[in-house]
Amino acid sequence: GLVGTGIIGAAIVGGIASNNSATTPDDDDDVVDPVLSCEGDDEIVDGVCLGTTNTLTSTVTVSGTQTVTKTITVPVTFTYAPTIQ
Secondary structure (H helix, E strand, O other), X not given: XXXXXXXXXXXXXXXXXXXXXXXOOOOOOOOOOOOEEOOOOOEEEOOEEEEEEEEEEEEEEEOOOXXXXXXXXXXXXXXXOOEEO
């Protein structure tokens, strides 16, 4: 029993010594930052693409002694995931 315990203890100490001498991989040299891109002139803000489009909401025509036509345009902002190249 004592011999078996000694062998197991020696194996554990050997494993610890072997693991301690292992080298740590240097991931900084292998990692390439991805190139992110958005559609057209949209910009990347906090990792997402930010786009704006003008949406025609309504055309109002008022008649009476005068006729006035006013087009109301509302800018709509939207986000989407960038493309990884």
